Amino acid sequence: xxxxxxxxxxxxxxxxxxxxxxxxxxxxxxxxxxxxxxxxxxxxxxxxxxxxxxxxxxxxxxxxxxxxxxxxxxxxxxxxxxxxxxxxxxxxxxxxxxxxxxxxxxxxxxxxxxxxxxxxxxxxxxxxxxxxxxxxxxxxxxxxxxxxxxxxxxxxxxxxxxxxxxxxxxxxxxxxxxxxxxxxxxxxxxxxxxxxxxxxxxxxxxxxxxxxxxxxxxxxxxxxxxxxxxxxxxxxxxxxxxxxxxxxxxxxxxxxxxxxxxxxxxxxxxxxxxxxxxxxxxxxxxxxxxxxxxxxxxxxxxxxxxxxxxxxxxxxxxxxxxxxxxxxxxxxxxxxxxxxxxxxxxxxxxxxxxxxxxxxxxxxxxxxxxxxxxxxxxxxxxxxxxxxxxxxxxxxxxxxxxxxxxxxxxxxxxxxxxxxxxxxxxxxxxxxxxxxxxxxxxxxxxxxxxxxxxxxxxxxxxxxxxxxxxxxxxxxxxxxx
Ligand code: 5AD
Ligand code: SF4
Numbered sequence: 001x002x003x004x005x006x007x008x009x010x011x012x013x014x015x016x017x018x019x020x021x022x023x024x025x026x027x028x029x030x031x032x033x034x035x036x037x038x039x040x041x042x043x044x045x046x047x048x049x050x051x052x053x054x055x056x057x058x059x060x061x062x063x064x065x066x067x068x069x070x071x072x073x074x075x076x077x078x079x080x081x082x083x084x085x086x087x088x089x090x091x092x093x094x095x096x097x098x099x100x101x102x103x104x105x106x107x108x109x110x111x112x113x114x115x116x117x118x119x120x121x122x123x124x125x126x127x128x129x130x131x132x133x134x135x136x137x138x139x140x141x142x143x144x145x146x147x148x149x150x151x152x153x154x155x156x157x158x159x160x161x162x163x164x165x166x167x168x169x170x171x172x173x174x175x176x177x178x179x180x181x182x183x184x185x186x187x188x189x190x191x192x193x194x195x196x197x198x199x200x201x202x203x204x205x206x207x208x209x210x211x212x213x214x215x216x217x218x219x220x221x222x223x224x225x226x227x228x229x230x231x232x233x234x235x236x237x238x239x240x241x242x243x244x245x246x247x248x249x250x251x252x253x254x255x256x257x258x259x260x261x262x263x264x265x266x267x268x269x270x271x272x273x274x275x276x277x278x279x280x281x282x283x284x285x286x287x288x289x290x291x292x293x294x295x296x297x298x299x300x301x302x303x304x305x306x307x308x309x310x311x312x313x314x315x316x317x318x319x320x321x322x323x324x325x326x327x328x329x330x331x332x333x334x335x336x337x338x339x340x341x342x343x344x345x346x347x348x349x350x351x352x353x354x355x356x357x358x359x360x361x362x363x364x365x366x367x368x369x370x371x372x373x374x375x376x377x378x379x380x381x382x383x384x385x386x387x388x389x390x391x392x393x394x395x396x397x398x399x400x401x402x403x404x405x406x407x408x409x410x411x412x413x414x415x416x417x418x419x420x421x422x423x424x425x426x427x428x429x430x431x432x433x434x435x436x437x438x439x440x441x442x443x444x445x446x447x448x449x450x451x452x453x454x455x456x457x458x459x460x461x462x463x464x465x466x467x468x469x470x471x472x473x474x475x476x477x478x479x480x481x
Contacts, residue, residue, distance in 0.1 A: 033149060034063030039073035043090055044081025046265065047200075047229055048112055050171075050180035051135055052079045055111065057170030058141055070098065075107045075145075077131075080114035082195050084367035088114050095126045107131065107148050111138075113199035117370065119158050133157035136186070136201045138166040160201040167210065169217075177416065177447045178261075179223040183211050183249070184230035184237075189268060191295075192306045192373035193338060193366065196231055203232070207240035208249055212256075219258030224449075225416060226253055228264040234271045247275035254283040260449060261416060261432065263287045266333075269294065270308045272317050281324045288326045289359075289434040292317065293333035297352030298345035301338055306373070311352060318356050329433035331360035336393055337386030338366045339377045346389050350396055359404055359433065361397045365390055398459040405435070405457035412453050413437065413464075414472045417445040436461040 038059050042052040055077065056066065070076050076098070082088040091114050098108070109131030110122060116134030123129060130148055133141065137157030144155045165185045173179055187196045188203040215226055228250075230236060236246040244252065254262045262285055267276075269292055280286045292314075296302050299310050321328050334349060353361065365386040368379045381389075415429025420443040427441030429450060437452050438461060449472040452464040 031061075031063045032146065033059075033075075036064050036074040037067045037072055038064040038075040038077065039067055039070040040077045040079065041070075041094070042079045043087060044079075044083065044112070046180060046227070047135075047182070047185075047231065048079050048081060049174070050182060050229055051112070051138065051166070053173050053180070054166060054168050054171045055079070055138060055141065056172040057168055058138075059145075060172060061170045062142065062145065073106060075109065077109045077111055080110060080112040082113040082117050082199060082369070084364060085369070086367070088117075092126065095128065098128070109133065109148075111135070113195065116158060116160070116199040117195065120156060123154055129154075131155050131157075134160070134199065135166065136160050136162040139164070160198075162201065163204060165204050165206045167206070169214075173223075177223060177418070178225040178227060179218045180227050180229050181211060181214055181218070182206065182230065183228045184233060184235065187231040188235070189232060189270075189308070190306055190373070192304060192377075193335065193369065195369045195372060198371055200231060203235060203237075205237045205239055208238045208242050208244040208252070209240050211249065212252055215253050215256055215259065219256050222258075224259065224447075225261040225263065226259055228253065228262065230264075231266065232268040232271065233264045234267040234273075234276060245275065246271075247273065247279045250276065250279045250286055251283060254279070254285040260285055261287050263289065265291045267292050269314050269317055274320050277320050277324050277328070280328060281326055284326075287432040287434070288328040289331070289432065290321060290328060291331045291333075292321075294352065294356075295333060295335050296338065296341070296345065297349035298341070299348075301341055301345050304340060304374070304377070305335075305338060311348070315352075315355060327433070329359040329435070330356060331362070331434070332356070332358050334361055334363045334393065335366050336363060336389040337381035339368075339374055339380045341366075341381055341389075346393075350393065353393070353397055353400060357400060357404060358397065359401065359435070361393075363390055363393050363397070402457065402459040405459065405462055408435070408454050408462060409457050410454065412451055412467050414449055415452050417441065417448050417450055420446050437464050438462070439464045439466060441466065 040052055040056055042048050064075060067073050078091045078094055080091045091110060107130045108128050110129055111133050112135055115132045122132045130153060131144060133144060137159055140157045144157050147155050165182060184203060184205045186201040186203045190197060234246050238244045253259060267290060280288055294314055295305055295307055297311055321330060368375050413431040415431055415437050417427050417429040419428045425440055426438050427445050429437050439452055451467040451470045451472050453467045454462045454464040456463040
């Protein structure tokens, strides 16, 4: 699934000017909130981050202006995550702190997965909240805002039966080089530990014609990296007459003039096909990195998790990736301490890490979630034991990563420069296989593609220097791993 970056993200900062194109969604009265301000804070996965970019676009079109401090806002929105208990609690601590501050009259809204999960009950738990809206109802946001602006105190958007994706050309993208593009929303899998099918609803794929039109527009605007998003991105099923398969869609985006990198996240092992690997092999602009969450190395645990594949079937998919001509890096998600997980099960997860040789692992302690199938099975592994297993797993993986990164020393890689730290005189870039590389550089490199010679390795990143001939053209790209 998609949310491998569960962390608090800063409130959206508006770095690009607003597109002038009109939106296909119902926008309500554009400019109706002229002079008003909003603060939007996002928790959770890339899907949430991108949803917030779309919501921000809708708000700006209504006349709202973004502010960095909630105290200065007429409208405060929290886009929430409920994948684990801790993530869900964050919004309640934000709301608690906010109630203590008191102050001016303003609208407070809760969006996303916690909103969907709590529903109307949110108003009882947090009486200062005026708007509760799940992601499947974002296309109704303009109408909901209109009701709030005209004085209604409590408004909800909680329907899960939307058969369409939330589409708007007003999106305010937060990164000037990399653009997220949703291709599929919701999830039809039924992993026993996971809230996503309840909070994001059933799978809905966008027509490929619309996806390709959006990518073409983004390339024209100067974005060079496109990241295709979906909770189970490779379960994509094109509802338009073109009926493109997921791998055909990847190829169409990869061949678009101006697009230099295409990433996609998150893939589900069940729907992972050799055609995806073949597409990466033949198209250098398809990044040679696949995020393929395994969750556990034990067949008994995988069965209880209802992951729909065995360890052996997962390893077959890995073999297909390893047999590719290009060296494709693989990352994964793992849950430790799922109910009933024995020491033996856990050891099988450790041995799977050795078998696969992941370049990155996102690991989590199992957190029982409301209304999931696993809830009734209890939470049999004590917290301290979950903590120990997590520590052991992370240490084991650090050693694997260090070895893999050390093997990259002395080689050259192309990076997209993503940032610059003036204090250190260091630039930071990312290889196509998703390794972070720090190297001496100036701020004017940001957004450019540079060839780097790797001179050192840590478990989580590489260090390097600009290669003798460092600027990379599109024609030369794609070498290395
Ligand atoms: N407890 C712990 N981790 C979870 N994840 C999903 N649900 C839970 C849960 N209840 C993890 C999975 C998923 C990642 C985004 O979050 O590893 O792939
Ligand atoms: Fe991913 Fe399974 Fe959750 Fe769907 S139900 S989002 S496949 S973990």
